[in-house]
Amino acid sequence: MDTVESIKSASSDGLDLELKLGLHASRLGFRVRLLHYLLSERVSAAFAPYKLRPGSLTTMVLIAANPGNSQIELARVGSLDKSSIVSIVDDLEARGLAIRGRSTSDRRRNSLFLTPAGEKLMHEMHLIAMATEDRIRNGLSAQEYKTLFELIDKAAQLANSDMADGT
Amino acid sequence: MDTVESIKSASSDGLDLELKLGLHASRLGFRVRLLHYLLSERVSAAFAPYKLRPGSLTTMVLIAANPGNSQIELARVGSLDKSSIVSIVDDLEARGLAIRGRSTSDRRRNSLFLTPAGEKLMHEMHLIAMATEDRIRNGLSAQEYKTLFELIDKAAQLANSDMADGT
DNA sequence: TATTGTTATACTCTATAACTATA
DNA sequence: TATAGTTATAGAGTATAACAATA
Numbered sequence: 001m002d003t004v005e006s007i008k009s010a011s012s013d014g015l016d017l018e019l020k021l022g023l024h025a026s027r028l029g030f031r032v033r034l035l036h037y038l039l040s041e042r043v044s045a046a047f048a049p050y051k052l053r054p055g056s057l058t059t060m061v062l063i064a065a066n067p068g069n070s071q072i073e074l075a076r077v078g079s080l081d082k083s084s085i086v087s088i089v090d091d092l093e094a095r096g097l098a099i100r101g102r103s104t105s106d107r108r109r110n111s112l113f114l115t116p117a118g119e120k121l122m123h124e125m126h127l128i129a130m131a132t133e134d135r136i137r138n139g140l141s142a143q144e145y146k147t148l149f150e151l152i153d154k155a156a157q158l159a160n161s162d163m164a165d166g167t
Numbered sequence: 168m169d170t171v172e173s174i175k176s177a178s179s180d181g182l183d184l185e186l187k188l189g190l191h192a193s194r195l196g197f198r199v200r201l202l203h204y205l206l207s208e209r210v211s212a213a214f215a216p217y218k219l220r221p222g223s224l225t226t227m228v229l230i231a232a233n234p235g236n237s238q239i240e241l242a243r244v245g246s247l248d249k250s251s252i253v254s255i256v257d258d259l260e261a262r263g264l265a266i267r268g269r270s271t272s273d274r275r276r277n278s279l280f281l282t283p284a285g286e287k288l289m290h291e292m293h294l295i296a297m298a299t300e301d302r303i304r305n306g307l308s309a310q311e312y313k314t315l316f317e318l319i320d321k322a323a324q325l326a327n328s329d330m331a332d333g334t
Numbered sequence: 335t336a337t338t339g340t341t342a343t344a345c346t347c348t349a350t351a352a353c354t355a356t357a
Numbered sequence: 358t359a360t361a362g363t364t365a366t367a368g369a370g371t372a373t374a375a376c377a378a379t380a
Contacts (some may be wrong), residue, residue: 013257019229019232019233019240019243019244020232020233021228021232022228022229022231022232022233023228023231023232023289023293024225024228024229024232026297027293027296027297027300028300028303028304028315028316029203029206029207029210029296029299029300030205030225031316031319031320031323032199032202032319032324033203033206033207033246033276034207034246035199035319035322035323035326036199036200037194037246038323038327039195039196039199039200039326040200040324042326043196056173058191058197059284060192061188061189061190061191062186062188062189064189064190065186065187065188065189065191066189067189068185069186073186075187075225076186076240077186077210079200079201079204089193092293099215101316110293113254122190123190126190126194129194129196130193131195131196132196133194133195133328135325136195136322136325136326137195138323139328140318140321140324140325142324144318144321147314147318148195148315148318148319148322149195149198151307151311151314151315152198152199152202153198154306154311155202155303155306155307155315156198156202156205156308157267158203158302158303158306158307159205159206159209159302159303160205161306
C-alpha cells in the first residue's frame with residue numbers, strides 16, 4: 001500500500017499538522033468516509049439557501065429518470081428509508097415541484113412525477129452540485145476520472161453482493 | 168461516461184427492479200455516498216455488540232498512531248467535531264481503553280494514550296472492520312484495489328484544496 | 335484576545351412500530 | 358397475510374454557543 005499514510009490538516013495558522021493514519025491507512029471505509037464528508041459538506045453548503053431536506057435532489061432526479069415509479073422503489077435506490085421519503089415528497093409537493101398520483105394498477109402505490117417547476121429546479125441544482133465537484137473532475141485526467149467511477153461502481157456492486165450470499 | 172447508468176436493487180421477491188439514475192449518473196458524490204452507505208452499514212452492524220459510539224475505532228486508531236496528541240487534532244483528521252470527541256474519549260476512558268493526561272507544555276491540552284486493553288480492542292475491531300471489506304478487496308485485482316485507494320486519495324486532496332483557495 | 339476542553343441545549347435525522355388502505 | 362404509504366414517537370447524532378482554564 002503506497003498511497004498516503006498520513007493526512008495533512010491545514011490549521012488556521014498555516015501550521016502543517018500531519019497525523020499518521022496507523023491501521024486506518026489500509027481501511028477503504030475510512031478513505032471513502034473522508035471523501036464523502038468533503039463532498040457532502042460542500043454540496044450541503046451550496047444547497048442551504050434552498051432550504052430543502054437532504055435527499056431532495058436525489059429524489060427529484062430519480063423521479064425524473066423514472067416517472068410514475070413508487071416511493072418504495074425510490075427509497076431502495078436512493079438508500080433512504082420509506083418513511084423519510086414521505087416527508088421529502090410532502091415537501092416537494094407543497095412547493096409544487098412534484099405530484100403524487102395513485103397508481104391505477106395497484107392503488108396502494110403512488111405514482112410520482114415532477115412538475116415543470118420541479119424539472120427546472122432539478123436542473124439548476126444539478127449544475128450547482130456538479131460545480132462543487134469541478135476541482136476533482138479538472139484535477140484528474142479524463143482517464144483517471146473514468147476509472148474512479150468504474151472502480152467505485154465495482155466496489156459498490158461487490159459490497160452489495162455481500163448481502164446476497166449471506167457472508 | 169460509460170459506467171453503470173442504472174442501479175439494480177434486489178427486492179425481497181427476487182424481482183429485478185432497475186431504476187435509471189438520470190442526472191445522478193454523472194455525480195461523483197452520489198456514487199461515493201452509495202459506497203459509503205454500503206460500507207458503513209456493514210461495519211456498524213459488525214460493531215453493534217461492542218456498544219461503542221461511532222467514531223470510537225477511528226479515535227483509538229488515531230491515538231495509537233499519534234500518541235500524546237490533543238483532542239482537537241484528532242477531531243480535524245477524523246472529520247469529527249471537538250465536542251463529539253469529548254464524549255467518545257469519556258467513554259473510552261471509562262472503559263479503561265484510553266487515558267487523558269494533561270500536556271506539560273500546554274496545560275490546556277490533553278495528551279491522549281491508549282491502554283494495553285485499548286490496543287488489544289483496537290486490533291480486534293480492526294480485523295473485524297477489514298473483514299467487512301474482504302469481498303471488495305478480493306473482488307478487485309491487486310492493481311485495481313491500489314488504484315482505487317490512490318484515486319480516492321487524490322480526489323480527497325483536490326476536494327480539500329477547494330477550501331484553501333476559496334473557489 | 336485566542337485556544338482547549340467541557341457542558342448544555344436545541345435541532346435534525348433515523349429507526350421503529352403501529353395504523354390504513356389496498357392487494 | 359403481505360405490501361405501500363402514512364403517522365407518531367423515541368433515540369441518536371450533530372451543531373451551537375457559552376464557559377473555565379490556560380496561553
